[in-house]
């Protein structure tokens with residue numbers, strides 16, 4: 001891999017070209033950041049420049065992210081919803097029995113009591129998403145505990161608006177965004193591995209990326225996929 005500048009959670013790939021000045025760009029759709037620098041510019045000088053532009057980078061990324069957001073869902077029939085990376089059509093039926101959600105290969109069947117509000121339907125779907133995640137996450141954690149040689153004391157599922165996961169390295173716990181249920185399973189696995197490595201190395205340091213590359217060499221693609229897939233509109237859903 002080429003040169004990189006890491007500033008907090010922002011990772012900038014550096015290209016050398018026959019140019020006069022350092023040039024920073026933030027690219028759609030995921031807000032990837034690149035820096036073009038003259039061959040003679042020292043990396044610490046390029047880094048110092050990037051630091052002065054961090055506010056601008058974040059602003060550009062935020063703008064791109066809000067453009068990529070999906071429309072909020074109403075949980076009505078014929079709406080499309082994503083599960084494990086696949087687009088499914090929602091079918092809503094009303095029945096005076098315990099609500100339930102069933103999935104077949106193309107359709108999500110949401111069965112609710114007559115007159116259930118939009119928020120009520122959203123809650124039923126969310127509870128079902130949690131169940132799916134709790135069915136998948138422990139297997140991945142177990143698989144990677146022995147491979148990485150780290151113990152996860154506990155994991156939490158939480159709806160988050162700005163990140164896919166987080167880690168409390170002191171407590172040995174990881175937190176996963178419930179929106180991951182909409183992504184392909186291998187991306188859920190990537191986020192789990194990423195956060196588990198943070199138990200060993202809290203920062204995005206060279207050591208962190210060395211460990212990540214050792215255990216999950218395809219992480220750059222996974223990270224890109226995560227950022228390219230539609231970011232759901234989380235507020236109020």
Ligand SMILES: [Zn+2]
Nearest residue numbers: 194195198204
């Ligand atoms: Zn991280």
